[in-house]
Amino acid sequence: MSGTDRLYTPEIYSAFLFDAMKHINAGIEELELYEFRYALDNIHPEEGWDSVVLDKQEEIERRIVSRDFYTRIQLRPRAGDRIVLDENILCLTRMLFTGLVSGKYPEAWLRRYFYFDIRGFYFVPRTVYFTEAVLAHFGGKPYKSFEQRQKRFDRLQEIGYKEFKEANSEIDQAFSESLKTLIDARGLPLIITLAGPTAAGKTEITERLLKRFEQTGRKSTTIEVDNFLLDREYRDDKPMGKESTHFGLFMRSLEMILQRKKITIPRYDFVYATSSHDLDGNLKPKCIPLEIEPADIIFMEGNFPFHMEALSNLIGIKAVYLTDDPIRLKRKWKRDIDYLKKYDPAYFRNRFFRTQFLRAEECYQPLMKVCDIVADTTGAALWATPEIARILDQN
């Protein structure tokens, strides 16, 4: 049967797609055909699979690296009273499925540019974090590599923190050792920034680093940078930076804590999306700021553009903690949907698709080009700049 003939009968289409998709994502092998069909039914085009128009590969490649494509993704499109998948996301997955069935899109091409999330049952473009500029910054190769134990999650549909932590134990250990060496090599007090995408495990690794450094007799503390956010209504979706935060307060706070002074910083309320401080940086009536005692090591966790020049001199070590997108998505299914029940699942799918690209472009890629050290837990590799590598090797 020719590729296009398979498009006319839904049973033939789905059976062929089911087998072909096992090569795209091995986890599909865990499904029965009927389970795959249940999921596929939700995105069956009204006019049949043969009505799906296939764009050229080059055109698709261009689209998925253009910011416009992502900013247009709607987070809460509705059909009746239900939130549904954004039309462009839906269209992409339908196209890729159909191109795979008809043979127009080669498997290798699909795998190179996209990953398929089973639980979300959709394709998400792969974001490249290690761009040429980033690779050049780190001298082309990682400082240290380990066995990629996250491979064992390939077939899972969601991941809890316990197994995630276990898989990362070697790289986490190396990361923690390296930070310790760097701290010893630099003077105290010292600010360490830890940036990284959502669900990469920032909070957990920060907590463990804190404990570790306390054991060595050093006083540590953390500042969650989100506390410096302005009220949501003033941010208009702007990425984190000068215009969306109490930037003056932020700079002053860092300068003061480096002088071993106790600082008083704004407190951000995630439920109401409001800051304890007004736009002029004054405490609002009835609001309570956060007090942070001086310390030797100050961890700043969150996604502030730490690469900004004004900040650079204040920060002792700029670290990025990465986990690949397909794995983060699986962690979020477990954490944010199963445990926290925080979002509607369709809203969540739209939002992950959209922000994965936008955040990488706004935050992680620029930061990675200037940071000192990157822990990539999926690649099980620690990346350090030549300068940092020298310090690590000497100690």
Place this chain on the structure above:
Amino acid sequence: MTTIDLNDSNAFSEVLFEKMKQINPGISDLELYEFRYGLNDLIPEKGWGFVKLDPKEEIEKRLNSRAFYDAIQIKPKVADRIVLDEQIIRLAQMLFVGLITGEYEQDWIKMHFYFDIRGFYFLHRTLYFTENVLAHFGGRPFKRFEQKQKHFDRNQALGYKDFKEANADIDALFIECVKRIIAFRGTPILLAIAGPTAAGKTEIVERLRSAFEQAGQQVTSIELDNFLTDREYREAKGIHSEGKRAVHFGLFKQSLEDITLGKKISIPRYDTVYGTSSHDLDGNLKPEGVPIEIEPADIIFIEGNFPFLLEEVVPLIGIKVVYLTDDPVRIKRKWKRDIDYRKKYDPSYLRNRFFKDQFIMAQIAYLPQMEVCDMTVDTTGAALWVTPEISKILMAV
């Protein structure tokens, strides 16, 4: 009694986390912070110290009363989100606090409830093997296997592949027994399989069907829902989809009799979208109605939830089966199938509905059918139960 301050919510969740590992070992796969995320939704507004605990007897009584389940709302909303029903939340809060203070013993909780991790709530254990049912089967199963579904104890969701594998022994014996009964009773024969949602009915029917077809037998099926009368009529009369008055009963009985005699039958067609039958209330074809024609066959499956709930048709059905899977396993299958793959419901809607339907459906459909069926396949208990009469047939062939 406890020394923790119930209003210290951090201490509360930490102790609860440890205690809950005894109730459901799957909790051990969570980190404390993940457990706290799950608990978030259930934290009482005024704190755990304000949760009033009902006496155990009262809770037991309530959880065995139909009225309690009838009152469960399946779509209560806060702002525009569906949330867990208030009574379900209150139950979970009470059990958590009682577990911490020691007012409710661990064993008592485990005996009457199970905890679903993904839903993060307690559900009542429905007893399927009641005294009546046990008596009907002569007090013990026909055969038992290793309970391989035990492997799923720690799972939070369950796909069909794993499920099928765990049931391989019991399913194989079941298929073999059905073949033997058919060999003994002869064809044409009516075969009905009832069972709760996500027990695996559709899949086992598919496998029986292909086993028969391979043996060269003609197979057909009758979908019970096609006999439903117009929805408008049923709603006006306050009858839902159960009972004699919900269906074209005369036609139903006649059709079963005819097809067992090897005759071709013409049955009503029910349109699920419009809720209308092809036939009027007197059982006559409506002018624009198109009936369904069913050719004679050796083995005729009757599909639906209540195939032998109606007393008058019981004697017509050659083999009456109830296909069961325990509630804690079924809900895990539904998380995977209905929520993850099908994306059919809002997750909170599923939580409310499962809690409610589990009890009600057992009372109105499965328990009564277990009391009259020929065999019950309990895939979780890995046991096949048959009546003494069927047992004799199986031993003889």
